[in-house]
Amino acid sequence: MNDLILDIAGSGKVAHHLAKRFADQGVRVRYVISRRPEDSQFFASSIDATSIGYDEIPEDDLPLIIAVSDDAIASVGQSIPRERKVAHTSGTAALDQLSHENSGVFYPLQSFSDSREPNWDDVPLCIEANNIEWEQELIELAEYLSSNVQRIDSDQRKHLHVAAVVVNNFTNHLFHQAEQYLEDHDLTLDLLRPLIQETIAKSSEMSAFEAQTGPALRNDEKTLDSHLDMLEEYPELKDIYVLISNSIIKSYER
DSSP: OOSOEEEEEOOSHHHHHHHHHHHHTTOEEEEEEOSSGGGGHHHHHHTTOEEEOGGGOOOSOOEEEEOSOGGGHHHHHHTSOTTSEEEEOOSSSOGGGOOSSSEEEEEEOSOOBTTBOOOGGGOOEEEEESSHHHHHHHHHHHHHHOSOEEEOOHHHHHHHHHHHIIIIIIHHHHHHHHHHHHHTTTOOGGGGHHHHHHHHHHHTTSOHHHHOOSHHHHTOHHHHHHHHHHTTTOHHHHHHHHHHHHHHHHHTOO
8 A cells, every 4th residue: 555645526437436446556545525425435435435525625735536527527626625636537628627726637538337447557547737746746646547648738638538429429329329220130239249349459550541441431332322221211320321421432532
């Protein structure tokens, strides 16, 4: 156990995953802070922390990570004593959502689920602060969690979050659409998993532009028209198919 100590505000997925990872890495999480501390008691006790409310936050200078929804960052920040070193975990909220002397951002670029533990060693942790000393302290904290720590400013982080939504949330929704379509035809998404894995593997070896395949790349109108005919009863999926196919065709126009 090292001598690093911090507090975490929040009771959602990001707060849970961060607190557990810190604890696993020997960083002591002293308090888990939430509006309803009774709801966080079980989780807090699992990492040997104490659950407290916002009116109980100590007035010391230990780091405090704010892992709450974007629209709650400013109000939570106002509940935290001014001498605390604070950082929020949002991908979109600007640094100036916090007004403490030591304000920062500690953004883990990852999708968190209740039932799955991420591979923390590779998770990009995007750091920003309003002064060099606090930024360096955040970087050192981040290095306990991941080997991929980056200095990213608020503007860059907003653009990064847009791209993250495209590659993660949009892609997952496409999996969902494909899964429903296959189920209607007595097939399962399991048949596509090797293809999905190969697509992901290629993304680490070449650019997405180089990796593109399929009928839209070839501008194979016969296949495209056939697919659209089969999607007549799936108007939302058909619209997506047309939009993305047209984007691919345009991207590879000579």
